[in-house]
Amino acid sequence: MERLADWVTRHRLVVGLAWLVITVVGVLVAPSLSGRLQSGSHVSGPGYTANTAIAAHYGGAASDPGVLILNTPSGQTIDSPRVKQDLARIDSTLAQSAPDLRVVSYAADGDNALVGTNRTSTIVLAYPPKASDDVGTTQIDQLTAAARQAAPDLTVNGTSYHALEAGNTTGGGKSSVLSELITGALGALLVLAWVFGSFLALLPLIMALISVLTMQILIYGLTYVVPSSSPLNPAVQYIVALLGLGLSIDYSLLVVTRWREERTLGKSNQEAVAAAVKRAGHSVWFSGVVASLGLFALIVIPNSMVRGIGISGLFIPSTAVLVALTLLPAILSKIGPALDWPKRASRRHPASRFWTGWSKFVIRHRVASAVVGLGLLGTLAGTATTINIAQPSTQAMASAGTYTDGLRTLQADGFPSGTLTAVPVYVPHAADAPTVVDSLSTVSSLHGAAQATGPAWRAADGSALVIAIPQTEVGSSHGGTALADIRTVAGHGALAGGDGAQSIDETNATYGSFPLLFAVVAAVTFLLLARGMRSIVLPAKAVLLNMLSVAATYGVLVLVFQHGIGMQALWGTSSYGAIDQLAPALIFGFLFGVSMDYEVFILARIREEYDRTTSTREGIIEGVSRTGRLVTSAAIILFFALASLSTANDVTVREIAAGLASGVVLDAIVVRMLLLPALVSLFGDLNWWLPDRARRVLRLGPLPAATEPGPRQPAHEALTVGDAE
Template sequence: MERLGMWVTRHRLAVGLLWLAVTAVGSVLTPSLSGRLQSGSHVNGPAFTANTAIAAQYGGAAADPGVLILDTPAGQTVDTPRVKQDLSRIDAALAEAAPDLRVVSFAADGDAALVGTDRTSTIVLAYPPKPSDDIGPEQVDLLTAAARQAAPDLTVHGTGYHALEAGNTTGGGNSSVLSELLIGAAGALLVLAWVFGSFLALLPLLTAFISVLTMQVLIYGLTYLVPSSSPLNPSVQYIVALLGLGLSIDYSLLVVTRWREERSAGRSNDEAVLAAMKRAGHSVWFSGLVASLGLFALTVVPNSVVRGIGISGLFIPSTATLVALTLLPAILSKVGPRTDRPRRASRRTAASRFWTAWSIGVIKHRVLAAVVGLGLLGALAGIATTIDIAQPTTHAMASAGSYTDGLHALEADGFPSGTLTAVPVYVPHAADARAVVTSLDSLSSLRGAAVAAGPGWSASDGSALVVAIPRTEIGSSHSGTALADVRAAAGSVAPGALAGGDGAQRIDATNATYGSFPLLFGIVALVTFLLLARGMRSLFLPAKAVLLNMLSVAATYGILVLVFQQGIGMRALWGTGSYGTIDAFAPVLIFGFLFGVSMDYEVFILARVREGFERTGSTREGIVEGVSRTGRLVSSAAVILFFALASLSTANDVTVREIAAGLASGVVLDAIVVRMLLLPALVSLFGDRNWWLPDRARRILRLKPAAGPGAPAARREPAHTAHTAHAAHTVRDAG
């Protein structure tokens, strides 16, 4: 780290110009990144096979459809000649308004499954042109307006699963990454202004801005490298931008705080930069390595969305680390002292009186602190055992608005909510389509089925598409046997028939994701333990850190259950009720992100505990110095990351919202309960055992034996002397 710091300060102009060029490229490419990202997940399984066959002939017909509900005037039915004319005009108007969409309608095929109670209503199912598209609020609004204009005598409602998911916002969709990034940056600036009390608060924001743009450039390049069968999901841009903002500020905050502390101790500016690189720089590098591991390990999950986020997530801590260890020291060596004004703000570099008193209090009442901390985490982890991983039902997402009105009209006409997750069935031979419809009509788990007929439904391979309408929503926790029934019935009359759809794909994705979760868990835990054991020269501290991290993640799942599954605070925060379930992607992605990010705080604190232990030979004094010096830093970093993630939770996407809110609450929980309460309490409780490292483990970790009188494990020596020597060697090796 010292050599890197010396090289950077000598070549600071070149370093600055290089990052300026990268920033310029990022500014140009970032606006077009969203066009390179595609929604949808790709998981090998029966649904993926079916959806691939459907996409080849029928484009986006495997997506959840947009639904128009058409009610006839009083005293008339769908068989009334005038109504028939209206229905035909609606089909023509839809084809003119949205020529790329494919629709399934009663006017085109006459199937009874599309007709409501007493034949006074009917539905139109609309599908997007491409497999990567959805029928969202914009398309539903467009179709609804076209139908109303074509047949003003009919009552027309529009709805759809993705329209409800978007929060009933007319013309909805995800809010821009830029707006959420600005919200997160504004919250971070307030915290940084409080921490530094000078213009130095702008420096972490500047480096974070450059980091985020660099990450966007790397993701843009990655879109050309990943296979077209597994494109990167749009949620990648959100996660990289907001989590990148928080991590970049965290790493910069650590380096700048240490530089300022060294300056206050009387060092020259260049000496302070090198000292900050030696101590804080090592912590940043090590934290970035562990955080990258937690994210990259997501690639073991056989799901294109999770793997894409894992690969993309690798750039978040690595880029933040690179900027903090190159651009930041270059800036500090050039203009650092001039930005640290007013000078009275430098008094804040002293150890915090609050955190000093806090650490002494925790040590004094360490048993009580451990019981309270473990009890809180254990209670939340217990709540997490009730987690229900599935897509939310339409009723859970339907709070108020035009799309909710459409859902209510749909059900009032005798159609089940499962209509919004209709199951497309690929029939290899069109001659078998009617036999498949007849077979599906007899199933009690379905309302019926219809052949997709009319413009856009002729296939070059001689196949046909049948749409089955389940009584329950496919992919939800109440989906029942509808999907299995469709597959069995269709396959019995049409060999080679394939049932797919978004809901079926989500079921396959959930099974694949959590089938690989033990492997993900094991890899992350083992490699993190080995890295920490080598860095901390201890077996006990990394074991404690990994176990507490697991408990912290489980407790975060408990918060997810309380908020999104049970609905506590949902109405106040997002204006909607409980989802009743937890999205399938949220727990596994939260594990990957939170496990790595929370290790930052562990490394930040223990690095200072080691320094204090080296200086005094006392574990107690090391804890006091470590917490008093890092308490403000860790709490501020957690609040900054919380602001960044909380702003991301405003996105109109259930998955992104749950991940962001879960991570935001998990970061605060981990920083306060785990790192600032349990860490000092447990380190104090276990005393000398914290530094235990047998010779055999030392050899396996390829660490040199500690030199000096405290090295031989069998030698009896005063505790003070032995631990002082051990700590000194620990810090030399670590950094």
């Protein structure tokens, strides 16, 4: 770190120009990144096998359909000559206005499964052209408008699962990454202005924006490396932008804070830069390694979307570290003192009086503090045991709006809500399709089945597609036995697919590998922390507390999204009744790595002070007093970044962002500022125990016997730790 600081300050012009070029390239590349990302995920399972066959011959027919509900005028039925003409005209108009869509309708197929109660209504199922597409709000609006124009006498409503998922926002889609990035940056700027009270507040934000643009370049390049069978998901761009913003600011905040502290101690600017990189830089580098490995460990999950995010996540902390340890010291060495203006006298002392008092309070009441902290986390973790991992039901998403009205009209006409997750059934031989339809029409868990006919549904391999309409939504917690019944009854080598079927495959694949993810991350983190902290007890405590912190975050997720506490106030919708299948896995990967930043920031400072004073108590007080404001500020900044991401009209992104935001705050306040000092104080000398055998395994040199910390330290140290004052 000393050599790095020396090289950067001597070559700061070269460093600055290099990052300027990278930033310009990032600005040029970032707008093109979204076009290189593809939605969807790939896992092994019967649903994925069926969807692969369907996609090869019928494009996006494996997706959940858009549904048009057509009601006849009073006194007429779908068998009335005029209504028949209207239905045929709607099919013709849809073919002209949206030629890429594949449509299943009563006018084309004549299947009674598409006819409502008293034959006064019918439905049209519309499928997107590509397997990676879905029928969302924009498509439903276009289809509805075209149908109304073609048949003004009919009452037309439109809805789809994805339209309800988007929150009934007409014409809405996924929120802009740029708008959310700006929102997160503005929130971060307010916190930084409070922390520094000078123009230094701009420096971490500038470093973060450069980091995010650099990450966009790396992800863009990665899209050319990953196989086309496992493309990177659009969620990557959200996560890289917002999490990158928060982490970059965290790392820059640590370096700038330490630089300012060294300046306060009377060191020259160059000496302060060198000291900041040596001390804070080591913590930043170490945190970045731990966070990167926590994210990269997601590749053990056999799900292409999760693996893609894990690989991409490897670039988030590493890029933030690179900027914080090269560009930031170069700028501080040149204009740091000029940026530290105006400098309020109350900010001159690096040790916060509040956090000094807080650390003494926690040490004095360490047993009570530990009980309160563990009790709170334990209660939330207990709530997490009731987690229901599934797709949200339509009723849970439907609060009010255009697409909710469409769902209610659909059900009023006698069609089940499962229509929105109609199951496509691939039949290898077209001649068997009528038999498959007849067999499925007798299944009680289905409303009926219809064969997709017409030029758009003729496959070169001689296959056919049958659409089965389940009574309840496949993939949700109320999905029932519809999918299993289809696979049992259909026969003839038929394959049942659809979004719901693949969602079930994803859940099984993801959580079948979840114990392995836990084990890999815990083991690697423990070894890294044991080497960095020169202790066995501290890393064990850190890993266990992190596991408990993640479990508590799942509890918050359950309370909010599964039970609906605060959902209406925050997002204007009701409870989802379930947790998205990808949210817990991704939250674990991100939160476990990110929360280790705070652990390293605090423990590194405690260890530094302990080495200086040989007093655990003094190490806690100095460590918390000098990092308390830093950690809470960093957590608030990351909270702003993630909270802005939670406004996205995507259930998965929303749950991940909200879960991470709550987890970061919970971890920083309860775990790091309450439990960490309380437990370190309780463990006393045991914190620094490192047997010789473990020291050799970790490749650490032996300490002199006189200074070797451990349980056999002189008794006066134990008394000092136990002293309330």
